[in-house]
Amino acid sequence: MTYPIRPIDESEWPAFAGVLEEAFGWTPHPTQAGRFKAETEFDRTLAAFDGDTIAGVTSIFSLTMTIPGGQLPVAGVTAVSVLPSHRRRGVLSSLMRRQLTDIRERGESVAALYASEALIYGRYGYGRAASELAFRIHKHASAFVREAPQDPSLRLRVAKPADVRGELEKLFASVVTRRPGRYERRSQTWDGLLADEEFDQRGAGTLRSILVEDDGGVRGYALFRIKSSSDDNGVPDGTLKLYELEAADPAAYALLWRSVLDRDLVTKLEAGGRPVDDPLIALLADQRQLRASWADELWVRLVEVDRALSSRAYAAPVDLVVEVEDDVCPWNARRWRLTADLSGAECKPVEEEPDMTLPVAALGSAYLGDGLLGEQLDAGLLREHNPGSVRRLATAMSWSPKPWAGLTF
Template structure:
């Protein structure tokens, strides 16, 4: 298993293998593909693909508990795994409510086997299987690098914002009213029930949030010592209401630091969820008032996070937007009818989809706000022309068809169609997915 060396008959970056990988064809000869037998098969590939950093036994136990072998694929050369793709059956909040989605993770190719079309073939096989089995209509993934998955029809479906609040910018624009709220700081294990209850109550608030069973909650609060990078253990701040019910929580850790003999600990926030605005403001007020803390940094907040409105000086928090979740329609008609729409829409879409050719062609989408949608093939003239990547970008309501049109990626073929469709697809609040998979 440890030997994932380069095939001796194909030199990296040259000849047919390189042209096949870059040009969109099938994988180079000599490779076989099959479903995974166990999580351990991924180990050697991931170790090499991510720079020789093997997973610890503790982390392998956490991600191994989530592993679904029948949904996961490996590419082999000489009988040994050299590329991987993990598949998950997930439930995600879409505009309008929860829906099944197919999660994709750990797409990795060992260095000696890159540029041979293995990633493309793994994704093609996974998407084709979902289509043929009439499984989940939408596929989602997180990307290590932002430029990888657009060519496979995945669009940027949600963004996240990083904020770092310095000590001098902690004032709120208004007064925080505690209203009988109380605070406790415990370990994530001690706060297990509170975290689960609050997160469950927040599920319907935003598209992109995943339902977490026990195994996924364990992943959300994972606290591997090797991943602390000099910081302390993971802590959980729990806000309770007058009746003792959990109303908010924050997962965070502190890394010791001193400046001119004064403590300036770096406080890193992993995630914050709250059942109501008062609890949200209270938990953030408590995080910013933590003893010893210098800058308070949250690397992954919703792009429209209320914190940016709470702060009197949001500029000093240096909000930085980055890409987050990517999505694509597996079956276009089922994907577009799995969600609701914010405005009336009656539009004919002409869709290009090389990766999933069954989606190619013209589709008429009709829906009323908040109601059921209908999407059927049509021979009518198209109103908008777009690619699979652009469909993925608006599936969760985060992307803007109007913005994509200004970028030249969506073409308006009937005047007025773009504005109406863009308003229908958008969702407020913005989508957000803090769960890694």
């Protein structure tokens, strides 16, 4: 059975939202639903119809994302959902294929998403491209190494986040290009991040901010809430929940962390979603005291292999012929010669014998600089025809710092 697919208009929002509620088992607060609607790009929001019923949906945020060596327009895929009554009927496959075709026609060569279920998106050519850590740190075990950077010109300023929004936005814009996966934020994104209604607090207290600055301006900020509590003896045992910490330089970064870790009446800090190479790990004198849990973060799909690979920078010279397998986007399924050095890259179709054969998802996983090409080769998921070629490609596509988006879209 085929399901007609088209973009929705604003009048169809209730039906669109109803699919999300059923698929995710989600009952949004009216405020939450309103914010999501305000961010929705209706011309990029697709629905599959079974008669008059919307059976499945998917949407896109038009992002400008940092990649190794620069920035690129990226399709931020979101709200992928199918009604429980229409699962396993081809609705999702039809939506994903149509969406990828639309992305290509729009001129974007890369798509990215956060996966609610990791089993789904490899089928459509997405590869896990970034990871994240969640930190739990006890205050008594948070001492820094003696060599931690300090700058006597720095000072801290407490402020209500809404009152310093312009300064926060300016600082973030100055650091967004430093790490692959970060993306420029729209006004609506900041609206949601700084929102502080009762729904947003969820028992964890008001949203707070602290800024680090010198006479030249703001050099960093932290956004957090404090959940106050006491133990059975009445001793303060609060938890600081860190949402964001951004800094322009190491000294500002270290001072911000010390500020949130040393907060009075707080015994522990929880930070969900930090980069896997967070400099905090190096700053801690006793790294064993850091409790961290791992999760996948961004998944990336190369919509047009040649344009995507030509757009990024490479950490080492490489000249290889890569045979790409892609049954969802057949225009990618051929042999490509990737030639790159520190000055630039070129990827063009060829008929030469390949150095390796790999699925397009493997390239997606490596695209932002933290791929697992070597591990996938060892697992038998890639085919290497020229020994050592996968290692050369993995080295060239590697990047520091590691990719991380930092804010779910």
